[in-house]
Amino acid sequence: MRKRARETADQGQAGAARRSLLLSPAALGELLAALLRRGYTVIAPTVRDGAICYEPVNGVEELPAGYTMELEAGSCRLKRRGDEALFGYVVGAKSLKNYLHPPERRVFAAERDNGLFRILPEQTERPRFAFLGVRPCDLAAAAIQDRVFLKDRYQDGEYRARREAAFVVAVHCTEPAATCFCASMGTGPRAKDGFDIALTEIVEPGRHLFVAEAGTAAGAELLAELNASEAPEELCRAAEEALERAASSMKRRLDGDGLRELLYERFEDPHWDDVARRCLCCANCTMVCPTCFCVTVEDTSDVTGRRAERWQRWDSCFTQNFSYIHGGSVRLSPKSRYRQWLTHKLAAWVDQFGTPGCVGCGRCISWCPVGIDITQEVAALREAARTRA
Amino acid sequence: MSAASETLPSVMVPVAMRLARVEKETHDTFTLTLESADGERPARFAPGQFSMLYVFGVGELPISISGNPEERDRLIYTVRSVGKATHALVTRAPGEAIGVRGPFGTSWPLADSRGRDIVIVAGGIGLAPLRPAIYHVLRHRGDYGRLLVLYGARSPQDLLFRKQLTAWNYVPDTQILITVDYGGLSWRGNVGVVTTLFRHIRLEPERTTALVCGPEIMMRYVVRELLVRGVSAEDIYLSMERNMKCAVGFCGHCQLGPYFVCKDGPVFPYSRLKAWMDRYEL
Amino acid sequence: MIKSKNLVETLREHAFVAGFQPAQIDRLAAMAHEVHFDRDQIIFREGDESSFFYLILSGKVALEVTALGKVLRVQTLREGEELGWSSVLGGSGGKHFQARALTAVRALAFDGARLREACEQDYAFGYTLMRRLLQVVASRLQAFRLQLLDMYSPEGPKSV
Numbered sequence: 001m002r003k004r005a006r007e008t009a010d011q012g013q014a015g016a017a018r019r020s021l022l023l024s025p026a027a028l029g030e031l032l033a034a035l036l037r038r039g040y041t042v043i044a045p046t047v048r049d050g051a052i053c054y055e056p057v058n059g060v061e062e063l064p065a066g067y068t069m070e071l072e073a074g075s076c077r078l079k080r081r082g083d084e085a086l087f088g089y090v091v092g093a094k095s096l097k098n099y100l101h102p103p104e105r106r107v108f109a110a111e112r113d114n115g116l117f118r119i120l121p122e123q124t125e126r127p128r129f130a131f132l133g134v135r136p137c138d139l140a141a142a143a144i145q146d147r148v149f150l151k152d153r154y155q156d157g158e159y160r161a162r163r164e165a166a167f168v169v170a171v172h173c174t175e176p177a178a179t180c181f182c183a184s185m186g187t188g189p190r191a192k193d194g195f196d197i198a199l200t201e202i203v204e205p206g207r208h209l210f211v212a213e214a215g216t217a218a219g220a221e222l223l224a225e226l227n228a229s230e231a232p233e234e235l236c237r238a239a240e241e242a243l244e245r246a247a248s249s250m251k252r253r254l255d256g257d258g259l260r261e262l263l264y265e266r267f268e269d270p271h272w273d274d275v276a277r278r279c280l281c282c283a284n285c286t287m288v289c290p291t292c293f294c295v296t297v298e299d300t301s302d303v304t305g306r307r308a309e310r311w312q313r314w315d316s317c318f319t320q321n322f323s324y325i326h327g328g329s330v331r332l333s334p335k336s337r338y339r340q341w342l343t344h345k346l347a348a349w350v351d352q353f354g355t356p357g358c359v360g361c362g363r364c365i366s367w368c369p370v371g372i373d374i375t376q377e378v379a380a381l382r383e384a385a386r387t388r389a
Numbered sequence: 390m391s392a393a394s395e396t397l398p399s400v401m402v403p404v405a406m407r408l409a410r411v412e413k414e415t416h417d418t419f420t421l422t423l424e425s426a427d428g429e430r431p432a433r434f435a436p437g438q439f440s441m442l443y444v445f446g447v448g449e450l451p452i453s454i455s456g457n458p459e460e461r462d463r464l465i466y467t468v469r470s471v472g473k474a475t476h477a478l479v480t481r482a483p484g485e486a487i488g489v490r491g492p493f494g495t496s497w498p499l500a501d502s503r504g505r506d507i508v509i510v511a512g513g514i515g516l517a518p519l520r521p522a523i524y525h526v527l528r529h530r531g532d533y534g535r536l537l538v539l540y541g542a543r544s545p546q547d548l549l550f551r552k553q554l555t556a557w558n559y560v561p562d563t564q565i566l567i568t569v570d571y572g573g574l575s576w577r578g579n580v581g582v583v584t585t586l587f588r589h590i591r592l593e594p595e596r597t598t599a600l601v602c603g604p605e606i607m608m609r610y611v612v613r614e615l616l617v618r619g620v621s622a623e624d625i626y627l628s629m630e631r632n633m634k635c636a637v638g639f640c641g642h643c644q645l646g647p648y649f650v651c652k653d654g655p656v657f658p659y660s661r662l663k664a665w666m667d668r669y670e671l
Numbered sequence: 672m673i674k675s676k677n678l679v680e681t682l683r684e685h686a687f688v689a690g691f692q693p694a695q696i697d698r699l700a701a702m703a704h705e706v707h708f709d710r711d712q713i714i715f716r717e718g719d720e721s722s723f724f725y726l727i728l729s730g731k732v733a734l735e736v737t738a739l740g741k742v743l744r745v746q747t748l749r750e751g752e753e754l755g756w757s758s759v760l761g762g763s764g765g766k767h768f769q770a771r772a773l774t775a776v777r778a779l780a781f782d783g784a785r786l787r788e789a790c791e792q793d794y795a796f797g798y799t800l801m802r803r804l805l806q807v808v809a810s811r812l813q814a815f816r817l818q819l820l821d822m823y824s825p826e827g828p829k830s831v
Contacts, residue, residue: 301446327827
């Protein structure tokens with residue numbers, strides 16, 4: 001989903017090529033302030049509860065200067081860095097999904113009326129979000145959710161309103177975490193599109209700078225307000241090199257070649273039993289996954305029975321009730337639920353929406369309490385396909 | 390994909406309709422007739438499609454439309470009371486409101502089956518989504534070859550639409566065969582599962598389109614009979630059931646392999662299902 | 672009409688003899704005689720040592736189980752179907768069900784002992800007959816299993 005303004009900007013800039021501007025940390029603060037002045041709720045990384053979280057912030061001083069977050073299978077540790085980097089980590093548990101497709105929201109409220117019922121008009125104003133520090137994987141994830149909610153037979157109006165109002169400041173990734181595998185998914189470490197502004201942070205002894213580029217007219221306009229100078233060629237090259245190093249330094253990878261067919265074929269593979277022995281069916285992976293979109297719907301009424309509401313909440317294919325139909329649940333065993341998740345994400349998703357549902361952000365690896373690693377499970381299934389009938 | 394895609398929240402918000410009539414079909418199954426509350430005609434539906442029916446403050450669930458598609462002023466549903474939401478639905482009194490979203494999903498391939506024999510195989514409540522197809526064929530009787538309806542139920546007391554079934558049997562080129570799994574002394578009809586009826590019909594596989602709805606186990610065995618008798622997988626259509634919360638492809642619950650039952654189904658040609666149907670815990 | 676048709680012709684039209692050689696059909700016909708049952712007539716009772724195997728030509732028969740004054744109909748059989756297959760095997764300790772004519776019924780009856788004797792004398796005939804009979808029994812078994820699942824039960828199918 002692209003705003004009309006964005007498309008115009010892309011066309012308009014085609015000839016001029018993207019200009020790279022130089023921003024100081026102070027200028028970044030001005031950028032954030034400008035977003036707040038425009039009435040945006042600015043969502044940015046900040047330290048909270050011993051972790052880096054993406055939350056509403058009111059100033060650049062709330063960003064996690066000098067922090068990093070070490071991610072490994074089943075672990076996530078907040079640590080100090082030796083410098084004052086503002087984006088010296090990659091992802092937290094939350095992604096754009098938490099704001100564009102929130103964990104719970106009211107679908108409608110209704111009231112009994114003359115023997116029937118009527119839907120009450122929505123009073124609340126829709127939030128306008130500006131996202132600061134969005135990683136390339138999460139931009140790719142948002143594009144996937146756009147496909148689900150906006151480009152099918154039906155459109156999710158709430159999602160569309162939030163999405164169209166959003167302003168995105170992306171940050172290219174120069175220091176991937178151990179759990180990252182975006183390079184193999186083709187989604188990072190450089191953001192290709194889907195941002196209004198993209199930043200590369202350069203932190204070296206003696207200098208701390210950002211190279212900024214506009215992706216849309218709105219982004220260019222905002223950058224123009226900052227009176228930034230053109231980034232020197234040397235700095236742009238340094239930024240490029242940092243991104244190349246980032247891509248080649250990623251240790252994890254997921255080989256997607258022929259994976260759809262392979263997963264459909266390995267439906268009965270004994271390896272699913274092996275995963276099932278470890279999987280707790282806690283649903284963490286689906287909650288932190290930036291593309292997982294499943295929801296349930298709950299209808300409630302007040303004690304008088306005069307007023308009713310419908311709420312939509314995130315749901316997970318790891319719960320037993322998820323597949324319940326009259327007579328029982330279709331997927332009773334943990335094995336079948338893990339298989340459903342992985343096969344949906346990497347195979348059925350391709351049939352349904354034209355791309356896999358994984359962007360290589362690695363969240364499901366870090367936030368799995370027992371450290372199940374999607375890249376390893378795929379590798380194990382590949383190995384099984386190679387060695388077993 | 391439709392040209393103008395429909396937008397939430399409207400597609401997630403039910404329209405209040407008035408419950409005009411509740412007819413008891415069997416001890417646990419009821420037919421509900423809904424009429425417009427605001428004078429607006431309900432949206433046209435195709436046989437095989439379903440709606441999401443909402444009981445105020447209680448819940449919402451997918452229910453197949455069982456009425457005549459030509460009767461444009463009302464919507465008719467046949468509901469079996471098996472849980473909290475279905476119980477709430479069938480215990481509403483006439484005059485009360487029922488929320489309706491839809492119709493949703495794919496329909497029986499009636500337009501593409503003109504000139505062919507239509508073989509309908511139904512089990513239990515599975516006859517409900519097939520009744521609109523029967524209405525359609527009977528209304529356009531000359532457009533189709535023979536109409537065969539094979540219907541199985543648990544017991545004689547569980548048979549739906551008995552008077553209609555009896556009457557339809559007198560329509561030319563139309564044969565209605567009924568069987569029950571358990572019969573008492575007063576039941577002089579067939580006893581035995583629905584698949585046993587195949588021995589008593591003459592199928593011309595080349596010109597047969599089969600429409601099947603019932604419990605999944607029943608459908609698997611019916612498909613086997615049809616295939617053995619030479620009907621091709623492309624000409625066998627099944628209506629599938631899965632958990633459903635939204636009916637528009639957003640909630641993810643109704644997935645069946647690569648499909649969403651709500652928008653890719655509920656009616657599928659067996660040729661698209663055969664790779665998935667026998668997979669346990671899919 | 673039946674009376675004018677000979678038994679061989681009648682037999683040839685019955686689904687049971689699909690796959691039989693013409694000579695085998697003749698052999699089978701030589702052992703058949705036509706029988707009639709009135710509506711509601713009991714053809715055999717549970718436990719009967721009745722040795723007849725029937726091919727139904729017209730009408731409808733119910734297989735019933737009786738218990739404490741209750742009669743449960745477990746299957747109906749009609750034209751083109753077979754009744755009393757256990758008679759062909761013999762030694763099964765009598766009939767398992769009660770058979771009742773639900774309408775006027777016409778059938779070909781075969782004495783089980785004579786059929787067995789014919790099988791013993793001609794193994795090729797015996798193989799054809801037994802193979803066909805096994806198909807009948809197999810489809811009966813499958814249908815009964817489905818019935819036991821109670822597919823339309825409000826609680827969903829049962830495990831058997």
